[in-house]
Amino acid sequence: MDIYRIRPGTQVDLRQWDPDDKSAFEGGKSEGQKAVEKLNCRLEVLQELLYAEGKHKVLVVLQAMDTGGKDGVIRHVFDGVNPQGVRVASFKAPTPEELAHDYLWRIHKHTPGKGEMVIFNRSHYEDVLVVRVHNLVPPDVWGRRYAHINDFERMLAEEGTTILKFFLHISKDEQKARLQARLDEPDKRWKFNVGDLGERALWDEYMRAYEVVLSETSTEWAPWYIVPANRKWYRDLVISEVLVQTLESLNMRYPQPKENLDEVVIE
Ligand code: AMP
Ligand code: MG
Numbered sequence: 378m379d380i381y382r383i384r385p386g387t388q389v390d391l392r393q394w395d396p397d398d399k400s401a402f403e404g405g406k407s408e409g410q411k412a413v414e415k416l417n418c419r420l421e422v423l424q425e426l427l428y429a430e431g432k433h434k435v436l437v438v439l440q441a442m443d444t445g446g447k448d449g450v451i452r453h454v455f456d457g458v459n460p461q462g463v464r465v466a467s468f469k470a471p472t473p474e475e476l477a478h479d480y481l482w483r484i485h486k487h488t489p490g491k492g493e494m495v496i497f498n499r500s501h502y503e504d505v506l507v508v509r510v511h512n513l514v515p516p517d518v519w520g521r522r523y524a525h526i527n528d529f530e531r532m533l534a535e536e537g538t539t540i541l542k543f544f545l546h547i548s549k550d551e552q553k554a555r556l557q558a559r560l561d562e563p564d565k566r567w568k569f570n571v572g573d574l575g576e577r578a579l580w581d582e583y584m585r586a587y588e589v590v591l592s593e594t595s596t597e598w599a600p601w602y603i604v605p606a607n608r609k610w611y612r613d614l615v616i617s618e619v620l621v622q623t624l625e626s627l628n629m630r631y632p633q634p635k636e637n638l639d640e641v642v643i644e
């Protein structure tokens with residue numbers, strides 16, 4: 378899965394990244410789904426360990442175009458983890474109070490504490506994506522933010538946070554099919570936003586903005602992964618695998634009990 382990790386200093390051209398790629402897995406959809414289920418079980422154990430050890434903090438950032446699959450990843454990849462130690466923070470258009478502060482203010486308070494795993498459904502990256510594409514602040518203001526973000530994430534990492542960032546990469550055609558499905562299926566209509574069509578019309582501008590994000594903010598301490606996301610099972614597989622491998626590399630241990638429990642007798 379390392380083929381999807383962006384090395385610091387890479388200039389990303391998203392046209393070179395195939396949203397249909399599935400080259401890191403031998404099998405097809407049903408084998409892929411089984412592999413995800415196995416990884417779910419592994420993740421369950423690792424998350425329990427993370428919580429029990431209470432030492433590491435884990436932050437997972439999900440970014441994508443509309444219909445890119447952020448909600449699907451949260452449902453499928455984190456299926457089975459204990460809600461006690463896992464939280465999702467979703468970032469919508471900022472409120473007046475949030476806008477009255479710097480753009481990291483609302484983000485920082487949702488970062489994970491010790492033993493916790495937090496999933497960002499959108500993130501501070503919106504402040505260099507939608508904000509850039511729509512000129513919500515002047516270029517010199519958003520232009521400084523890549524450096525702020527790298528510094529902010531470095532601070533989080535140095536203070537014990539493991540950061541993983543995933544860009545769910547779908548094609549424009551795949552988005553069309555998924556938006557159409559939202560229109561056609563009564564149970565999906567609630568997800569349809571007429572406003573999403575305006576964002577779709579700005580597809581190329583968004584791709585440029587994502588390329589800058591991926592080129593400027595993939596660091597040793599907070600790497601980006603470009604996840605081929607046209608196939609949902611493959612998208613889930615890539616993210617599950619990266620997450621499990623990363624948690625395994627933390628070499629976590631259950632804490633030793635505070636007292637010697639060998640002599641304890643329960644009456
Ligand atoms: P959804 O994730 O579909 O519920 O949509 C959330 C909306 O909030 C998206 O259209 C985002 O672009 C928007 N949004 C999130 N963060 C920001 C931000 N910092 N500035 C402006 N819009 C934002
Ligand atoms: Mg939406």
